[in-house]
Amino acid sequence: MAAAEERVDSKFDEFCHICATVTIGFERVCALECERKLTCKVHLGRGRIYFDIPRTELGKIKDLRSVENLFVVVSDIACFKSSADESVEEILERFYHLPEELNWESAIRIWKEFNEFSSDINTVKNVLPILNLKSHTTVAKQEIESANPIGSPDEERSDPIGSVESHNLSVEQTKAGIILPRFRVTCTRTHSAPSQKHPFTSMQAAAKFGGAINDQFGWIVDLENFDLEVLLNIVDSHVVVGVSLTKESLFRRNIVNFGPTTLRSTLAYCLTLLADIKKGDVVCDPLCGSGAIPIECASEWPCSFNISGDNFHSAPPRTQDNVTYVNNQRSAENKKSVTVETFLWDACRLPLKTNAVDVFITDLPFGKKSGSMVKNWQLYPEVLFEMARVCQVKTGRAVILTKDKKAISKAFTQTAQFWRKRFTYWINIGGLQAGVYVLQRTASAMQNSS
Numbered sequence: 001m002a003a004a005e006e007r008v009d010s011k012f013d014e015f016c017h018i019c020a021t022v023t024i025g026f027e028r029v030c031a032l033e034c035e036r037k038l039t040c041k042v043h044l045g046r047g048r049i050y051f052d053i054p055r056t057e058l059g060k061i062k063d064l065r066s067v068e069n070l071f072v073v074v075s076d077i078a079c080f081k082s083s084a085d086e087s088v089e090e091i092l093e094r095f096y097h098l099p100e101e102l103n104w105e106s107a108i109r110i111w112k113e114f115n116e117f118s119s120d121i122n123t124v125k126n127v128l129p130i131l132n133l134k135s136h137t138t139v140a141k142q143e144i145e146s147a148n149p150i151g152s153p154d155e156e157r158s159d160p161i162g163s164v165e166s167h168n169l170s171v172e173q174t175k176a177g178i179i180l181p182r183f184r185v186t187c188t189r190t191h192s193a194p195s196q197k198h199p200f201t202s203m204q205a206a207a208k209f210g211g212a213i214n215d216q217f218g219w220i221v222d223l224e225n226f227d228l229e230v231l232l233n234i235v236d237s238h239v240v241v242g243v244s245l246t247k248e249s250l251f252r253r254n255i256v257n258f259g260p261t262t263l264r265s266t267l268a269y270c271l272t273l274l275a276d277i278k279k280g281d282v283v284c285d286p287l288c289g290s291g292a293i294p295i296e297c298a299s300e301w302p303c304s305f306n307i308s309g310d311n312f313h314s315a316p317p318r319t320q321d322n323v324t325y326v327n328n329q330r331s332a333e334n335k336k337s338v339t340v341e342t343f344l345w346d347a348c349r350l351p352l353k354t355n356a357v358d359v360f361i362t363d364l365p366f367g368k369k370s371g372s373m374v375k376n377w378q379l380y381p382e383v384l385f386e387m388a389r390v391c392q393v394k395t396g397r398a399v400i401l402t403k404d405k406k407a408i409s410k411a412f413t414q415t416a417q418f419w420r421k422r423f424t425y426w427i428n429i430g431g432l433q434a435g436v437y438v439l440q441r442t443a444s445a446m447q448n449s450s
Contacts, residue, residue, distance in 0.1 A: 015052045016110050017076070019231070019242050020067035022049055025427030025436075026270045030066040033273060037063055046190060046235065047428075050076075058114055061245075065269040065300060068249045071231050071242030072114075074107045080239040088199050095208040095232075098241070100216050107243045111228065114245045182222035185210035187232040196236040205232060254299075257321040259290045259314075263363050267401075267429070268292040269300065271361050274423075274438050275399045279303040281358040284390070286310075286347035286383065291319030291340060293361050295326055298338035307357075309343035309350075316342040348382040352390045354446065360387045364402040366434070376404045380411035388418035389446045396441030403434040412437075417444050 022030040024047040031042035031049050038060055043050040050073070053061060061070055082091045187206035191197050209232050213219055219228070229244035251264035271293060277283060281304045285293045288308035298306045308319060319342045327337040345351055347362075364380065380402075387398060398419065402408050412421060418441065425436040 014055055016055055016058060017050065017052055017073040018061060018245075019071040019073050019233075019240060020049050020051075020061075020064065021047060021069040021071075022067055023047070023264075023267055023270065023427050023429070025425055026066065026267075029270045029273060029425070030064075033064060033066045033269075048233070055110070055113070058110065064250075065296065066266055066273065068251050068264075068266050070245040070250075072107045072110045072245055074104055074241040074243060075102045075239075077239040077241075079237050080234075081237040082199070088204075091200055092204055092208045095205050096212045098209065098239075099212045102241060104217075104243075111243050111245060180218055180220055181227040182220045182225060183210070183213065183228040183230055184221065184223045184226045185213070185230045185232055187234065189234045191236055198234065205234065254295050254326050255290055255292060255322050256325045257290060257318045259312075259318055261363075261365070262290040263292040263401075265292055265296055267427075268296040271363075271399050271401060271436065272297045272300065274425075274436065275359045275361050275397055277301045277304050277359060281305070282307070282356065283359045283361060284308065284350075284352075284357045285362050286345075286350060286360065286387065287362050287364065288319055288342065289315055289363065291315075291322050291342065293363065294319070294340040294342075295322055295338065297361065298340050299326065299330075302336065302338070304359075306339070307341045307343070307352075309345040309347070311344070311346050313344060316344050348379070348386050350386055350390055354389055355392050355396075357387075357390045358392050358396060360391060360396075360398040360400075362398075362400060364400060364404070364408070366403040366432075373404055373407065376407040377410065380404070380407045381414045384411050384415040384419060385446075388415060388441065391441045393441060393445055394443045398437075398439040398441070400437045400439065401434060402437075403429070403432050405435060408435065408437065418442055418446070 020030065020034075027044045027047070027049055031044060034040060034042050034049065034051055038051065038053055038057070040051045040053055049067070064070075080094075082094075185206040187202040187209070189198055189202050189205070210221060210230070213230065214221055229247075231240070231242040231244060233240040233242070251266040254265045255262055272283075275283070277297065281301075283294070283297050283301075283304050283306050285291075285306075285308040288294060288310050289312075291308060294306040294308040297304060310316065310319075319340065323338065323340050323342075330337055343351070362383075364383065365376065391398065400408070412419065419439045420442055421437060422440050423438040425438075427434055427436060
């Protein structure tokens with residue numbers, strides 16, 4: 001019987017249930033990347049996607065470019081409802097008892113495996129998965145067979161968060177050679193209707209859940225220098241508990257020289273993915289800023305030729321600084337370097353021949369940190385007309401990101417002869433709703449202007 005249970009557990013552990021946070025509104029775009037690169041089925045949530053991947057292919061998820069954070073799911077609780085007569089304290093008490101009901105062993109093993117792919121192995125290789133201070137048991141007994149038992153079987157959970165000294169952890173971990181992980185809990189909540197609004201705050205839920213982990217497992221609370229980040233995601237009555245696989249958000253890649261409106265690398269990748277870039281395409285970002293879009297395009301589509309520019313004098317050198325940084329990283333990984341041609345130009349008067357570009361991908365000024373909403377009324381149509389001149393007739397495409405809905409709608413009306421709007425995605429950027437417009441160049445030719 002024990003052998004049969006072991007075989008079932010082994011089969012269950014063959015797959016990892018992964019949660020990835022993504023830009024809200026781009027869930028389907030990110031799912032498309034996962035399906036292409038991982039050949040797996042993806043389930044969508046608000047600002048999140050979920051998928052299963054074989055343990056042997058865990059390293060492949062590091063190739064994902066559209067996701068911001070990666071978590072291994074500890075538990076997915078479809079219904080964590082509270083009754084009408086249940087007080088806030090009673091609900092929070094349920095969160096306190098939740099960690100002891102979950103199976104953390106598999107998630108922690110996956111976390112260790114994932115981080116051992118990186119160069120910083122020593123900080124995670126000997127981390128103790130879970131030590132239950134109350135029952136003397138460990139979930140990974142093979143790692144601490146020589147460890148002395150800690151605590152007492154009848155010990156009550158009365159220690160506040162961070163009070164780990166009462167368990168003499170420093171003494172015991174020195175004796176046994178055990179390293180206890182430092183952790184923090186991050187709670188995010190959303191509700192679909194006013195009736196589903198939670199009576200507790202994210203801070204309250206995170207504090208209760210984190211306090212329980214500290215009391216039950218002895219992990220050390222550290223909000224800044226943490227080894228583990230535990231995710232508590234609550235959508236209505238749906239609760240997902242996960243362990244972060246990434247120490248920092250993946251959108252921080254590629255950029256070291258930031259501008260006032262630098263685009264996230266993850267968002268830049270989603271824009272390029274929507275452009276349907278083909279082999280030999282000439283791709284242009286006429287308002288490149290720090291170069292997030294052309295760098296992402298050149299990295300993922302090396303068969304394309306990338307040019308970019310901006311009218312701000314510090315934008316071209318800033319872009320080249322970021323290209324140099326990316327190439328240094330790629331050189332260390334024995335990858336081919338990327339090339340991005342960058343110029344100082346006016347996006348309304350591009351120094352390019354007619355029909356010279358296959359794809360335009362750009363982030364237009366929102367009129368907040370860059371430019372003004374008044375100037376956008378003139379800027380947007382002029383940029384679209386110039387893009388129509390330079391873009392290949394009929395086969396050319398454009399992907400445009402902007403928050404200024406009124407100005408871009410007016411510009412589309414003025415340039416309707418040259419651009420056909422195919423898709424619109426509404427996304428959330430730092431709390432602002434912005435539109436991503438996928439355009440197709442029409443067959444109408446531009447008249448030469450003298």
